[in-house]
Amino acid sequence: MSVAHNLSASISSSSSAFLVPTDFNSTTFRPRNVPVPAKSFRICKCVAAPQEQKTAYKTKVSRNENMAKLQAGYLFPEVARRRAAHLQKYPDAKVISLGIGDTTEPIPEVITSAMANRSHALSTLEGYSGYGAEQGEKALRAAIASTFYKNFGIEDDDIFVSDGAKCDISRLQVMFGSNVTMAVQDPSYPAYVDSSVILGQTGLFQKDVEKYGKIEYMRCTPENGFFPHLSTVQRTDIIFFCSPNNPTGAAATREQLTQLVQFAKDNGTIIVYDSAYALYMSDDNPRSIFEIPGAKEVAIETSSFSKYAGFTGVRLGWTVVPKQLLFADGFPVAKDFNRIVSTCFNGASNIAQAGALACLSPDGLKAVYEVIGFYKENTKIIVDTFNSLGFKVYGGKNGPYVWVHFPGRSSWEVFSEILEKTHVVTTPGSGFGPGGEGFVRVSAFGHRENILEACRRFRELYR
Amino acid sequence: MSVAHNLSASISSSSSAFLVPTDFNSTTFRPRNVPVPAKSFRICKCVAAPQEQKTAYKTKVSRNENMAKLQAGYLFPEVARRRAAHLQKYPDAKVISLGIGDTTEPIPEVITSAMANRSHALSTLEGYSGYGAEQGEKALRAAIASTFYKNFGIEDDDIFVSDGAKCDISRLQVMFGSNVTMAVQDPSYPAYVDSSVILGQTGLFQKDVEKYGKIEYMRCTPENGFFPHLSTVQRTDIIFFCSPNNPTGAAATREQLTQLVQFAKDNGTIIVYDSAYALYMSDDNPRSIFEIPGAKEVAIETSSFSKYAGFTGVRLGWTVVPKQLLFADGFPVAKDFNRIVSTCFNGASNIAQAGALACLSPDGLKAVYEVIGFYKENTKIIVDTFNSLGFKVYGGKNGPYVWVHFPGRSSWEVFSEILEKTHVVTTPGSGFGPGGEGFVRVSAFGHRENILEACRRFRELYR
Structure with missing residues (x-):
């Protein structure tokens, strides 16, 4: 309209x-x-x-x-706005979107069939179900626990099923309230900072440094291997930590995560660990923070089926809040989170939960790994392209994002240049925090022919 | 476990x-x-x-x-806990749940087929879709606007599609923040008060009056026809108002809602109007607050497919934020709500949206009205039963809840008596606020044979 x-x-x-x-x-x-x-x-x-x-x-x-x-519209709607404006300007352009990390490949049939069956069942007396548990269906909680957290001491009832990790991040912020302090990787997925601002945990935006007051920005750059110098990080109540990282694609090693857990323990900090890209890992790094001994006492983990099974539109994620995690007064964090999901949420769609359960069946998991494998091939094509053009390229190996360095240039300027000259939408690195300035994130989510065509255009522009 | x-x-x-x-x-x-x-x-x-x-x-x-x-677990999980404990005590009891207002009848096939088709389509190249607009799919926003708000000046882009009204209530609270004051009908759906407490809008719970500090409880009792004496209501920033009301089943008349809108206008208050039961109305009362002239400048409306199409588990609701609604500084409320849904939410499940769209097709609407008609017959059976036993009964005519008066008795005591002696789960009125003390809410959501059996047991207990 x-x-x-x-x-x-x-x-x-x-x-x-x-x-x-x-x-x-x-x-x-x-x-x-x-x-x-x-x-x-x-x-x-x-x-x-x-x-x-x-x-x-x-x-x-x-x-x-x-x-x-x-300070701005949420990053991805802004990227979408630029895309729409570009299409208005060039109505005939074949725009390729490698901006927002949106999945493009069909969901494997073993999964969609389960959702279709659940849908049909809802019109039968035996198959109908109304309100489910706000925390998710028991079978799904159990399947998530056994698939992703086996041997890590995570129990079924530590799993809270949800409509997505982004939504859970906000619910966690609502639970924490206004009086906590927080740290983020810089750059990082903007939902952490923006939800923190909305909940009143921060000061004003400081234009000179492009940071909000009271947030501890943990610089993650090629210089430190995208892992923060913890010795220079100020203590906060909460640390948001995403690995494999969005946007840099960097994955923390076991040693680094052990340091992080120790740092949290020394400071009495809660880590909110975002593992939404864990299955994209090629290296032998931990896929969950709970692989690190002692993490259950200091960490929450949030994850999602979005990038595993193309569930970006279906909406299904989960958050793990171990019962060992306690506030300063000894009150279990899980108990407050349970109250939040009971009061501010009403459970994920039962149809989406049926789909998630199918994802975790042997056939489903096999299909999921095939889709992930496809996107990983895309990633390699993009990495190779930029490498061949002489760019410094990061990420790609352990995550579906390629983090391309344009030293000395503004991210938004490069974003606009690429869009204007190749009709390819990327995401400006500075949209993820000041540490992302000079970088552009290229998403590997796309049909193969689009990835190849985008890379052809990149080569034409930057050869 | x-x-x-x-x-x-x-x-x-x-x-x-x-x-x-x-x-x-x-x-x-x-x-x-x-x-x-x-x-x-x-x-x-x-x-x-x-x-x-x-x-x-x-x-x-x-x-x-x-x-x-x-002060307590969210009401409905607590009722569920009591039910579970009862089942442990009487493992062979045939417990009938007329407590939480949970739909029981299958979803009409025209709707589930649409969801199944959408599910299947997600495994095809042409039918796959990833992230949708956080505000909902255009076709659904348009269908909601034209079905429920035709001629009221509500436009498609005033509609924000969501995973349910309860979730939207919390998102609205996050948007309003900690510094607003709020009023609720007493009794009312507990999500209003609880989310207000969580966001820090209230004082401590005052045990003597069973109220939270800083919340204005607008008493709604048989004496005032379940509509508050507005002349005695203190000005607040926000008024939550549910009609047809949960739990009392009372529906406000056009005259009453005109008074309410005028009251809001005089006070510069925003009404959050919950119309989740509007289609249950038998009387000729407004089905939307936007039927009242001028409401667009003072009201938000939230609603849901849960009780219309049995979507309690499918999860699909919406909230209307007219662009005419402005904060004191002239900033459009819709603009902030849009930022909230973009940052703290990622859109409702695309499959659920397909179901909602089917609900609003001619065949879908016809089927929806049939399901509603069935529950309304249930309501009449329950009303007639309690009437015949000499109880004062309210609600039932315009909503799926029957509000039974037990003068001088404690709601939880009556709840326990009914559960212990009839194995029927109801909801204690005091769970909805101090104004609900002495009442019990009986939900009309149930299979017909269960409703009849519950009523048989009620007659046995109270004859």
Whole structure:
């Protein structure tokens, strides 16, 4: 629906939100601190007719000041907006999206059949089910525990099934509340920082350093092998740590994770470990933080079927909160998280849970590994391409993201250059934090012909 | 999984959470202020072996003080816990659950077929889709707008599709933040109050009045026809208002809702209107707050397919945030809500969305109304039963809940009496707020033979 359409509709209503001086479009809001490409497509601003100039009614509810701290639209909708604007400018361009890490390959039939069967069953008396446990179906919790955490001492009831890791990150933040401090890898998946801002854990955005106050940014660069110098990291209550990392693709080694757990233990810190890409690992690094002895006392782990089984749209993830993890007063963290999922959530879709259970069957797992193998081949093609062009390339081996270095250049500038000249959408590294400046993330999620074509265009642009 | 099992497992791990003096079980926590039935089943408390007596490791992260304010387990898990304990005590009892409002009838095939088809399509190149818009698929947003809000000036992009109204209530609370004040109907669906407590909007629980500080409880009793005396209601930033009401079943009239909107307008208040039971209405009352002129400037509406199409387990709801609704500084509320759904959520399951779209097709709607009609017949059976026994009964006509008055008695006591003597699970009215004391809510969601059998047992107990 175009803005022009919105405006004509609002003219017939009793007030006009378009007197508010913002580019308001419910899907893609323009952020305030992202440079506008000089030639980008802009929808013309219509001037409201004179009879509309009366002041719009405002409630007396103050806007949440934490929301106002957010500096830009969430990264990926902004990338999508740039893509849409590019398509408006070049309607005939064959745009290839290697930006948002969105899966493209069909879900293996053994999994979709299970979901279809569950759907059909819901129209039978025997197969119908209403509200499930907010924590997930027992069989699925058990299958997740035995598939991913066997021998690590994680029990079925430590697993909380959800509609995705991103959603769980916010629920964890709601549980922690406003008074905790947090650290993130820099760069990192923006949901950690943004949810922290929303919950009021941070100070204002400091434009000079491109950081929010009170967040500890743990620099992860080629210089330190993408693992933070923990000796220089200030103590925080929470550490968000993603390995294999989004966006850098770097995976922490067993030694590094052992250091991290020890660091958390020394500081009484809780690690929120995001292992959403664990099955992409080629090296022999831990696939779960719970492989590290003692981690159950300091760590939560969140993960997802999104990148394993193409469930980005189906929505199914999980979070592990071991009962050994205690707040300072001895209260079990899992007990509060259970209260959060019971109060703020109502369980993942039963159909999606049936799909997840099928993923963990022998045939399902085999199919899942095939899809992952396909994306890993894509990754290799992209890595080889940039390597052959003389770029320093990171990631790729243990995760589905390739982290390409453009030293001395602005990420958004490179993003725009690539988009303008090759019609390929990437993600600007600085969108993941100031440590990502000078990098661009290329996602390996795509049909093979698109990956090959994108690489052909990259070679043409940068040869 | 039993506590005993948990204990044996934890003995082999490096620490024991069971040194913490709580009945910790991830599914059903014992709340602290709910009286324990004298004869209720208790799992025996094992004493940890001596070598386990070392102090468990505790992090230095302070527990969120708002979580600590919560007085009991979320109501419905507590009811489920009582049900489970009853079943342990009477393993052969044929327990009938008219407690949590959980749908029991199969989903019409026209809807499940659409979900099965979407599932199958996900394993094809043409039918696969990954991340969808966080706000929902365009076709579904359009169908919701035209089915439920035609002629009310609600546009497609005012609709935010979600995984359920309960989840949206929490997301709205996250958006509002800690500094707003709120009012609720008393009694009301406990998710409003509990999410408000979690977000830090309230004071401590005041045991003498059974209320949280800083929440305005708007008494809704037979004396005021279940509509609050607005002249005695203190101004708050937010008013949660559910009509047809859960638990009382009362529906506000057009005149009452016009008063409510005017009250909000005078006070600059935002109404969060929960219309999850709107299609159960028999009387000619508004089915949406947006039927009231001017409501778009003061109201949000949240609703769900749960009780319309048996989607309690499928998970699909929506929230309407009109672009005319502005914070005090003129900032559109929808813009912040869009940021919340983009950051803290990732869209509802695409399969569930396909089901919702099918619900709104001509055949789907017809089937939905048939299911609703069935539950309405159940309601009448329950109402007639309690009426014939001489009870004062409310609700039932416009909602799927029957609100039975037991003057002078404690709700939990009546709940226990009914459970003990009839093996029927109901919900104690006081679980919905102090205004619900002396009432019991009987849900009309059930197979017909169960409803008839429950009513037979009620007649036996109370004749």
